[in-house]
Amino acid sequence: EDQVTQSPEALRLQEGESSSLNCSYTVSGLRGLFWYRQDPGKGPEFLFTLYSAGEEKEKERLKATLTKKESFLHITAPKPEDSATYLCAVPAEGSGLTFGEGTQLTVNP
Amino acid sequence: DSGVTQTPKHLITATGQRVTLRCSPRSGDLSVYWYQQSLDQGLQFLIQYYNGEERAKGNILERFSAQQFPDLHSELNLSSLELGDSALYFCASSPNPGRETQYFGPGTRLLVL
Numbered sequence: 001e002d003q004v005t006q007s008p009e010a011l012r013l014q015e016g017e018s019s020s021l022n023c024s025y026t027v028s029g030l031r032g033l034f035w036y037r038q039d040p041g042k043g044p045e046f047l048f049t050l051y052s053a054g055e056e057k058e059k060e061r062l063k064a065t066l067t068k069k070e071s072f073l074h075i076t077a078p079k080p081e082d083s084a085t086y087l088c089a090v091p092a093e094g095s096g097l098t099f100g101e102g103t104q105l106t107v108n109p
Numbered sequence: 110d111s112g113v114t115q116t117p118k119h120l121i122t123a124t125g126q127r128v129t130l131r132c133s134p135r136s137g138d139l140s141v142y143w144y145q146q147s148l149d150q151g152l153q154f155l156i157q158y159y160n161g162e163e164r165a166k167g168n169i170l171e172r173f174s175a176q177q178f179p180d181l182h183s184e185l186n187l188s189s190l191e192l193g194d195s196a197l198y199f200c201a202s203s204p205n206p207g208r209e210t211q212y213f214g215p216g217t218r219l220l221v222l
Contacts, residue, residue, distance in 0.1 A: 032208045043111065043199050043213035044152070051208070087152065091208055095165035096142045096154030 002027045002092055006100035013078055013107050021073040021103045023088035033071050034097065035064050036087045044087055047073075078107045112136065113214035115200050121220045127188040130217045134181055134202030140164070141183040142203075142211055143175055147196040158183055159206045190221045 003026040013019055025033065032051050036044035048057045050066040057064050061082065063074040073086055085104045089097040112135035122128055134141050143155040145168075154167035158177035169175075172190075177183040187194060197218050201211040 034210065036213075041197070041216075041218070043113075043215045045111070046210055046212055049210050089152075092154075092165075096144065096157055096167050097152075097211060098154070099152040101151050 002090055002098045004088060004090055004098055004100035006086075006088060006103050008103060009101065010104045011106070013075075013105070015079055015107055015109050016077045018074070018076045018078070020075070021086055021105070023071040023073070023100055024069060025071070025088075025090050027090050028093070030068075031091045031093070033066055034089045034091075035071070035073055036089065038085045038087055038102070040085075047086075075105070078105075080107045080109050083107045111212040111214065113200060113202050113212055115198075115214040115217050117217060118215065119218045119220075121222065122190060123222055124190055124192060126190050126221075127186065128190065128219065130185040130187070130198055130200075130219075132183045132185070132200030132202075132214060134183070134200075135212055138202035138204050138212075139181065140203045140206045140209075141177055141181070142201040143169075143183070143185050144199045144201065144213075145196050146199060146216075147193075150196075152199070155185070157206065164206055187219070192221050195219055195221045 005024045035047040038044045048064040085102040087102045089099040114133045139160045155169040157165040197216045201213045203209040
């Protein structure tokens, strides 16, 4: 059974203070790893898809990386508007996504 | 805006009742997924349809059912509702099943009293 574990559960940063979120996964065969951002009461917003170890993708202040066992979401010089819950997920064979519990990020001005 | 639409946004009902949630996928997407998000369970995959046919089932209760119509919109039917069914229900879509990115709708918040 696929498993996804995210850490930390919550992270509080000062504006401009860079950090990383971790997503560890156990899957029978990696079919991709997805990062989403979710604001309270809203639907998950797609950020990145990574398919193979060593792959990296960037978007504004966010950069996602992938190894054979985990993925990192690096946040460089965050702003208060980056505050949200960040979710990672893996697709099961012929099925839906298995999500981690998420990291709740708060960026204080 | 992901392009996935869901109605209604909010739904309040009583235990034992039945409700129907509706989802319209992004233009061109053939695959629709339903997820439930509650405070204690996180985001859980319920069921997937592809081009009108059921393709995969996740943690969906027998009281719940879904279908996808020829115009590709989907409906999730929840019956004999219990307090514990209160949650956010999301629909997502992708062009094809499998490894492709799923785009989520804004969700329907269900409150069972």
